[in-house]
Amino acid sequence: MISPPAASDLVTLRDVKFGYGARTVLRDINLTVPRGKVVAIMGGSGCGKTTILRLIGGQLRPKSGEVLVAGRPVAKLNAEDLFRMRRRMGMLFQFGALFTDMTAFDNVAFPLREHTSLPEDIIHDLVILKLQAVGLRGAAGLRPAELSGGMARRVALARAVALDPMLIMYDEPFAGLDPISLSIIGDLIRRLNDALGATSVVVTHDIIESLKIVDYVYFVSEGRVIAQGTPAELKVSDVPYVRQFVDGETDGPVPFHYPAASYRSELMAEIDE
């Protein structure tokens, strides 16, 4: 008997398997995201972290297992219900994914204009509010090409929260940012989550920055959750993978070398022939 998800959990992944063609990405993922919390999903590059976000957002369907958001199975929703659910989700893409043919203002206004029939002066005020929250009210008239990487991501964040979502997802929000932008984004993730009463899922490999702001962490490796806990628990964890990650060791359970034939045999092949 499978227990129903607790009402306090906004997102639940249960025995989720997923693969692209013959390649298995997620073998067996079990995790829950409680309402109101900021949860990080960590792991090395290419371990399927982003895939988990796409499963939660319904852009991909699991091969088996269940993805529940607010108690509803995402993969079984029809297109209309899925779109209705996505209106209550915000997602920050790795490089912002701002619409390059629109100004920062129009980017933030986009979801409001598409999904509401608010008059333009109210949309103006809402957009200015969101831009002020990320500190970029002054950049409203700039185009994405004129924004720095960190600024673009903040505008994208303002766009992601334009409709006051219940769930905000972040795909590598810290990748490629300078230390100041890094702290700003980290701070915004926490503040927006608490101010909006939302729930956040942060996919990242930036351990230092994320341990400062999250409530709970799941470590994913080879398609499985191999460790989990609060930041305090993880800092003293003795799981080898977590230790390697926290300490930034080059070699360990995650090997430095990509799997290959033996070094000696490859170098000596010609001589042996």
Next chain:
Amino acid sequence: MNDIARMLRRLGGGVIDAVWRLGYASRFIAMVLAASGMAFRRFSLTMRELYFAGVLSLVIISVSGLFVGMVLALQGFETLQNFGAAEAVGVLVATSLVKELGPVVAGLLFASRAGSAMTAEIGLMKTTEQLSAMEMMAVNPLARVVAPRFWAGVISMPLLAAIFSVMGVFGGWLVAVKLLGVDNGTFWSQMQAQIDFRLGIVNGIIKSFVFGAAITAIAVYEGYDAPPTAEGVASATTRTVVESALAVLALDFVLTVFMFRGTGL
């Protein structure tokens, strides 16, 4: 023996691949058509694309049309003169343009000017996750991005072909009447008498409409299907131009066969 088996296998694989792709593309276009409501309800979206695909193609279309018409008049005049029918040069220019060269050459130019731009734009939007972001904001990119571009192409192509033909006739008139001394009245009256509205002009419009639909369908599909890399977008853009050119020429033959009125013998 082994080589033959391998060759057959490769051939079979290629054919299955091609058929699969064709089916996939047809399904894609059907989905675009089904999602076309917004392109007309919010016509400003389509208007913007009409400007990019249509208005910005005007210069290349007009200039090319003018030159094609001028060349046609020069070449036609030389041949017709041998039969003492030099004043029929107007009919020759107008017929060639309205029935064939207008739609075909305008189509080829449209594919390389507007089709390639559409593919590159949609492909880059996909590469930079803009389409994905739109989906996550509960906005269907087929309705918001693809359908307005498709309909803009379908609407602007017949208009561009018509402008091409008009400029061509004007170019022919410049050469024949102003340069070679063909009688002005004969030039226009023969054209008016010889060109049938239904068989000439309407058929030309049908052709340009079909070409427009084919070119933009190829362009938006290639863009949407492009692998999300620089190389992927580059090769998708090339494919759009090549496939559109082939499609225009092949469809032209098929349509001409349907419009052919027999030998009259």
